[in-house]
Amino acid sequence: MKTLTQTEKIAFSFLIFVFGFGIYFSNTDLTYFDTVYAKEDGYVEYGTAVFLFFSCLLLLYRFFKLQKFKNPLWKFGIIMIALVFLFGAGEEISWGQRIFNVESSEYFLENNAQGETNLHNMVVNGKKVNKIIFSQLLTVVLIIYLIFTPILYRKYDFIKNLADMFAIPVVNWQHTIAFLSCTALIMFMTSDRKWELYELAFGVIFFLIFLNPFNKQIYSANS
Known part of the structure; x- marks a missing residue:
């Protein structure tokens, strides 16, 4: 495992702080946890959006900086991830x-579980899209990406070449460990609002992955 960068040290300390207080409040003052700490439109939710947006901006910055040196597949890959x-x-x-x-x-008022203009709370045939796609499917994707991809990347040239070709950043093991740690810590929280903290961890860790991937040569003009 590579030595942590200063940014990673700060980010991981931030997550320890957030999750530590989350565990404390969810077990001592559930009302405060639900209505203040992890509330809808609270700091945690907006923090997630900010980190996801920063990831998008970082990828777009690298696209415009390097696109004249890269092939169409690299450009396609990085733009799709940014989107x-x-x-x-x-x-x-x-x-x-x-x-x-x-x-x-009117459409969203009738078909969205929270009456909001978004897709992840849509209800189709009585089932929430969020549960089917954004929970179950995303869980499978994360397991493949965070655990199996870095192993396969290191072992098989075909996987390595494919990931590099499409500008897919490969995680360093500290990123995988951080995500698994957050997964374990979230189990100590008793509220359904705990998933807001998990989403924040997602945003923070993926920003770190894009900032410092194992295959950082994909962001080099010479590769």
């Missing part, structure tokens, strides 16, 4: 609906 994180940031705050006090259309 995914832009989408995540927008969904997290319902595309600014509550910030700008915008009313939902």
Whole structure:
């Protein structure tokens, strides 16, 4: 495992702080945890959106800085990842609906579990899209990406070349350990609002991955 960068030390300390207080409040004052600490439109939720948006901006910065040196597949890969994180940031705050006090259309009022203008709370045939796609499917993707991909990348040239070709950043083991640690710590919280903290961890750790991936040569003009 590589030595932690100063940014990683600060970020991981921040997550320890957030999760530590989350465990404390969820077990001693559940009302405060639900209505203040991890509330809807609170600092935790907005923090998640900020880190997801920063990840998008970082990837776009690298695209515009390096695109003249890179092939079309690299450009396609980095733009697609940037768009995914832009989408995540927008969904997290319902595309600014509550910030700008915008009313939902009739369609979203009828088909969204919270009556908001976003996709992850949509209800299809009585089932929430959030549970099917943004929870179950995302869990599978995260397991593959955080645990299996770094192993396969190090072992097989085909996987290595494919990831580098599409500008897919590969995690360092400290990122995997951080995510698994947050997964373990979240189990000590008793409220359903605990997932807001988990999403924040997602935002922070993925920003760190993009900032300092194992295959950082993908962000070099000479690779």
